[in-house]
Amino acid sequence: MIALKDIHFRYKKNKPLFENLNLTLEPCFIYGLLGKNGAGKSSLLKHISGLLYPDSGQCTVFGFDAPARKPAMLEDIYMIPEEFNLPAISLSNYVKTNGVFYSKFSFNQLQAYLAEFELDENAKLSTLSYGQKKKFLIAFGLATNARLLILDEPTNGLDIPSKSQFRKIMAASLDEEKIIIVSTHQVRDLENLIDNVVVLEKGHIVFNRNMGEISEKLAFEYNLAGVPAEEILYAEDMHGRKAGIVKNIAGHDARVDLELLFNGIVKNAAGINEHFANYKYEY
Numbered sequence: 001m002i003a004l005k006d007i008h009f010r011y012k013k014n015k016p017l018f019e020n021l022n023l024t025l026e027p028c029f030i031y032g033l034l035g036k037n038g039a040g041k042s043s044l045l046k047h048i049s050g051l052l053y054p055d056s057g058q059c060t061v062f063g064f065d066a067p068a069r070k071p072a073m074l075e076d077i078y079m080i081p082e083e084f085n086l087p088a089i090s091l092s093n094y095v096k097t098n099g100v101f102y103s104k105f106s107f108n109q110l111q112a113y114l115a116e117f118e119l120d121e122n123a124k125l126s127t128l129s130y131g132q133k134k135k136f137l138i139a140f141g142l143a144t145n146a147r148l149l150i151l152d153e154p155t156n157g158l159d160i161p162s163k164s165q166f167r168k169i170m171a172a173s174l175d176e177e178k179i180i181i182v183s184t185h186q187v188r189d190l191e192n193l194i195d196n197v198v199v200l201e202k203g204h205i206v207f208n209r210n211m212g213e214i215s216e217k218l219a220f221e222y223n224l225a226g227v228p229a230e231e232i233l234y235a236e237d238m239h240g241r242k243a244g245i246v247k248n249i250a251g252h253d254a255r256v257d258l259e260l261l262f263n264g265i266v267k268n269a270a271g272i273n274e275h276f277a278n279y280k281y282e283y
């Protein structure tokens with residue numbers, strides 16, 4: 001489990017970014033971390049991986065104090081940042097040098113992922129395109145068998161077939177011990193992948209819900225004509241019509257449109273959260 005308790009944090013000379021931030025992330029779930037530019041997503045991920053220290057409060061990862069960055073914790077965390085530099089060595093040399101830091105590293109799994117992504121392990125990392133490098137890091141990260149995988153904009157640079165491969169591989173890699181956090185602006189890439197949606201706004205968690213409860217309580221409509229105003233939680237113009245989020249009064253399991261959901265939360269988090277008041281989702 002990951003637990004952030006009463007986190008306060010500010011970058012030097014800036015106004016506070018996190019004030020009393022609380023968040024718990026449980027194994028066996030894939031979390032989608034969403035938020036506008038500058039909302040604090042990367043800073044939050046850096047706290048979890050022990051790269052930033054809170055001014056006060058506590059961040060624990062699988063029981064370890066994250067800022068202490070104990071080797072036993074680090075071998076259970078793999079983070080793929082949005083921007084990275086890879087050395088001019090072959091994939092196999094990179095694996096030899098870096099795989100040793102992860103006691104559960106599996107060469108067999110790595111080979112299977114590389115084959116799936118059509119990557120040649122004898123190629124030099126410097127000769128790969130950005131998307132190929134990203135796929136290599138995803139394959140390497142999965143092969144570490146770290147219990148926590150943090151992916152910052154993982155689908156940036158991936159072509160369309162690779163995006164669906166990515167979703168398939170991620171979903172298949174989840175087990176009862178693993179926590180996967182995917183932070184992205186490409187919300188459509190998360191559809192059919194994530195179990196929970198966490199939205200950050202100016203350093204505050206303004207929404208944190210399971211996809212099951214979202215689809216039970218909310219419905220996503222592409223033509224709001226005729227929908228009573230009191231049932232509409234959020235509306236926007238889409239192809240000359242009004243689309244939006246409505247109360248799922250009939251209680252049918254609705255397909256969650258993550259883009260509409262995100263837009264709705266940005267505009268009306270209070271109204272949407274209020275609709276969940278006194279509601280208890282049965283897992």
Ligand SMILES: Nc1ncnc2c1ncn2[C@@H]1O[C@H](COP(=O)(O)OP(=O)(O)OP(=O)(O)O)[C@@H](O)[C@H]1O
Nearest residue numbers: 011012014017035036037038039040041042043044
């Ligand atoms: N090293 C830094 N020094 C000072 N301020 C910083 C630093 N890094 C981030 N910030 C500020 O902290 C806030 C949160 O930034 P952060 O990078 O965590 O946001 P983000 O949600 O990941 O944004 P994006 O979606 O654009 O990547 C922003 O206001 C940013 O300007």
